Amino acid sequence: MIRFKKVRICFFFIAIVFLTIVQIADATTMNFTVHGGEEVTKSVSLAFDSHVLIKFTVIGQPDNALYFYMTYPNGTVKEFGKVGSVNYGFVCSVEGDYVLHFSNRASSEDKFVTLDYEVQHYIFGIPQMLFLTIIIVLVCVAAVATFILMGKPR
Secondary structure, three states: OHHHHHHHHHHHHHHHHHHHHOOOOEEEEEEEEEOOOOEEEEEEEEOOOOEEEEEEEEEEOOOOOEEEEEEOOOOOEEEEEEEOEEEEEEEOOOOEEEEEEEEOOOOOOOEEEEEEEEEEOEEOOEEHHHHHHHHHHHHHHHHHHHHHHHHOOO
16 A cells, blocks of 8 residues: 555656646637738747747738738847748747737738747657657556556565
């Protein structure tokens, strides 16, 4: 009975440690309107070495485009120009807030934007989901081995 309590306490401790270390992947989809003559900004907080994929599509009259640029935490600006859709992926080299700027200042017509971005975290250079799968498999193998060794007569 004492061994079972020790195993249960160890399992509980390991579960808490992994829950505090591992970050959950973020995926967000949102729709918003950029009114004529205005600019809308969306901020995304990213950790170092996060893999990010940003996609958006613009719908509006007379053209389906607006000016888009990103501001990195270190002040660098990435210009995309006047675009109607973007599919841009990158790896974060600087931790902090990345700001997405949707500018419709050159037009008096409203534009509807569908934004979708996904942030995938890596742990020790391994994608988070693969890392968690490996941990689950190792815990299951350890539990089966413990069960088999505890059941053998001596």
